[in-house]
Amino acid sequence: MIKKYVFGKPFETNAVIENFDECKDKIKEFSINETSSSFEFARQLDDDDIIYGLGENVRGINKRGWIYESYATDEGRHTETAKSLYAAHNFILFYCSSPFGVFVDAPFKVTFDLGYSKMDEAKIILHEKNFKIYIIYGENVNDIVKNFRKAIGKSYLAPFWSFGYMQSRWGYKSSDECRQVVKQFRENDVPIDALFLDLDYMNGCRVFTTNEKDFPDFPEFVSEMRQQDVRLVPIIDAAVKAEKGYEISDEGEKLGYFCKDENGNDYVGCVWPGYTYFPDYLNTEAGQWFASKYQYFTDMGIEGFWNDMNEPAIFFSKKMLEDLQTEIAERKDSPFDAGDYFNLRQKVNFLWDYKEIYHNVNGEKIRHDHVHNLYGYNMTKSASVGLEKIEPDKRFLLFSRSSYIGMHRYGGIWTGDNQAWWSHLLMFLQQLPSLNMCGFLYVGSDIGGFNSNTTEDLSLRWTALSVFVPLMRNHNGTERPQEWYNFIHKDWFKDIIKSRYRLLPYIYSEYLKAVHNYDMMFKPLSFVFPDDSYVTQVEDQLMLGENIMIAPVYTQNAKGRFVYLPEDMLMVKMFGDQIETEELDKGNVYVTVPYNCVLFFMRKGTLIPLYDSAVSTEKLIKNKIKVLCFTDEGDAEYEMYYDDGKTKSCEPKKLEILVENESAYCNSNDFQITVLAEYMNNIF
Numbered sequence: 001m002i003k004k005y006v007f008g009k010p011f012e013t014n015a016v017i018e019n020f021d022e023c024k025d026k027i028k029e030f031s032i033n034e035t036s037s038s039f040e041f042a043r044q045l046d047d048d049d050i051i052y053g054l055g056e057n058v059r060g061i062n063k064r065g066w067i068y069e070s071y072a073t074d075e076g077r078h079t080e081t082a083k084s085l086y087a088a089h090n091f092i093l094f095y096c097s098s099p100f101g102v103f104v105d106a107p108f109k110v111t112f113d114l115g116y117s118k119m120d121e122a123k124i125i126l127h128e129k130n131f132k133i134y135i136i137y138g139e140n141v142n143d144i145v146k147n148f149r150k151a152i153g154k155s156y157l158a159p160f161w162s163f164g165y166m167q168s169r170w171g172y173k174s175s176d177e178c179r180q181v182v183k184q185f186r187e188n189d190v191p192i193d194a195l196f197l198d199l200d201y202m203n204g205c206r207v208f209t210t211n212e213k214d215f216p217d218f219p220e221f222v223s224e225m226r227q228q229d230v231r232l233v234p235i236i237d238a239a240v241k242a243e244k245g246y247e248i249s250d251e252g253e254k255l256g257y258f259c260k261d262e263n264g265n266d267y268v269g270c271v272w273p274g275y276t277y278f279p280d281y282l283n284t285e286a287g288q289w290f291a292s293k294y295q296y297f298t299d300m301g302i303e304g305f306w307n308d309m310n311e312p313a314i315f316f317s318k319k320m321l322e323d324l325q326t327e328i329a330e331r332k333d334s335p336f337d338a339g340d341y342f343n344l345r346q347k348v349n350f351l352w353d354y355k356e357i358y359h360n361v362n363g364e365k366i367r368h369d370h371v372h373n374l375y376g377y378n379m380t381k382s383a384s385v386g387l388e389k390i391e392p393d394k395r396f397l398l399f400s401r402s403s404y405i406g407m408h409r410y411g412g413i414w415t416g417d418n419q420a421w422w423s424h425l426l427m428f429l430q431q432l433p434s435l436n437m438c439g440f441l442y443v444g445s446d447i448g449g450f451n452s453n454t455t456e457d458l459s460l461r462w463t464a465l466s467v468f469v470p471l472m473r474n475h476n477g478t479e480r481p482q483e484w485y486n487f488i489h490k491d492w493f494k495d496i497i498k499s500r501y502r503l504l505p506y507i508y509s510e511y512l513k514a515v516h517n518y519d520m521m522f523k524p525l526s527f528v529f530p531d532d533s534y535v536t537q538v539e540d541q542l543m544l545g546e547n548i549m550i551a552p553v554y555t556q557n558a559k560g561r562f563v564y565l566p567e568d569m570l571m572v573k574m575f576g577d578q579i580e581t582e583e584l585d586k587g588n589v590y591v592t593v594p595y596n597c598v599l600f601f602m603r604k605g606t607l608i609p610l611y612d613s614a615v616s617t618e619k620l621i622k623n624k625i626k627v628l629c630f631t632d633e634g635d636a637e638y639e640m641y642y643d644d645g646k647t648k649s650c651e652p653k654k655l656e657i658l659v660e661n662e663s664a665y666c667n668s669n670d671f672q673i674t675v676l677a678e679y680m681n682n683i684f
């Protein structure tokens, strides 16, 4: 059950697509305090209450104890003290005596003070007065999340090839350099499915152009890579270089499709290309105009895109820079003290203001800060709708940096410019269930870390965690190259990446289940073992589907880690083609984890379908499946979801796999299933 409460006249975000009548009862979960400019919803917290949610954000799985702000921000450090990252995911779940969820559907700044100001109080502060609040109930936490997810609609379905390993770097300066990267993979039989193109492929960072000098014959380059089973995925930046003679700029100006300033002139900021206009994605026509430009690439055979800088990121506004220059010139001969210096520094750091920008939504002029959190969402929504017009049934790869709940129907996200820090490896693990609650299933982080120089061991451990994550992309922008072949233990990386391809039938199946059943792919342990009071404390292990538990190593120089087993489990260590297993008893246990190991734990009575590894998803032999079992009295079973991996309309098929006394059975003649008998435990 979901109750919808409406305050004032909310801006329609289209986050929720199920219809609910407005509830006029009093909200019983919170006390409400209205001030002249805000609403505050407060609730006492019991000692053991946990708060889950908030999607992409800093801190732990349990969000309690910190103050968060939903205000999409281009934040390149992601420290513990950050309050907002690139997204605004306003769903939280109170895990208390009568659990419930809350979705705050508000496109402006919202503060979630979850026990920060007062340790035993949660407060949600809405800084404007027009919004909707949904209170979501259910039989248990899983049910609450499902009810919410049904209300916000099915998550984006990514193509199967985008579950392959993907390589990226801000700094591949030419098509020849890209060829060299791919060559390393292919010559060494390290699997790869996609190579990402960052700013350099464009002509001077102008969107929907290519750099003729360094990336000549772009369409041929695309097909040459495709012949090697490598898809090229170009970056699409949100803003458009403001320049006479550049077609996109001229067209957008003429059609009035760019955001305006207060006086109705095109607003000019500065991003990578220099002075830029900002397409008004909240204006459907403008969004569709921009999206139609993706055809420039789809005509060349491009099948995937990453939308970036769409918070929107603005380095400075032209007007504010000019005002500052005038101020400095005027003060040339006046004294300048320390206070003036710090004021100036502050101004230079924040040389833009979202209040300068205006949208045209169905003829109504709306100031950007009131709808700020919807910009990246609408860029990606437009792209998805546009791509659907180009090829209606095709699954394109599409993911975005900024997002709001609702965007999960149109694309995935990556977690932006993280750091090559061990703490960010853990933070990513902790973000996974929160993202899933908010509908974002096709997600990933920059493996190895985007900023700061990585280390070989951090890259290995991060790759090992990402084996389980839908979007498995290594990307960075700092001096130290972090493709696997730049390190000493190349074979260790190879083992890990091969393990990913072996595990794909399980990973993809669990992804499909989460999409089609409105479920979470990654769950906190408390969602699966509600009667175990200890698991609510576990912040560094997750369930992947109902059958396996993951527990990555996330500290430097660690040869292994402590793991908590909520029940007897089978420990599985994968090393590419090799597998080791050991049955472990419930409780705390220390396990060693070599650097080339992908570690997970299976529940009893279950099995994991595996492929033989291959160098790309296209080379996988998908009808030959090997199963790894942890039987219960000789039996194990698994329902494997699969589909064509290419079209949107295809319904998932379900392969029932059953192992009984070392023999495997399934409900389809299309598959050949073999039991990995040498690893069978507990069978006789």
Ligand code: GLC
Residues within 6 Å of the ligand: 169, 170, 198, 199, 235, 308, 309, 401, 416, 417, 450, 475, 476, 477
């Ligand atoms: C932003 C993106 C990053 C990209 C860079 C250059 O920082 O988050 O992934 O490499 O811009 O385009």
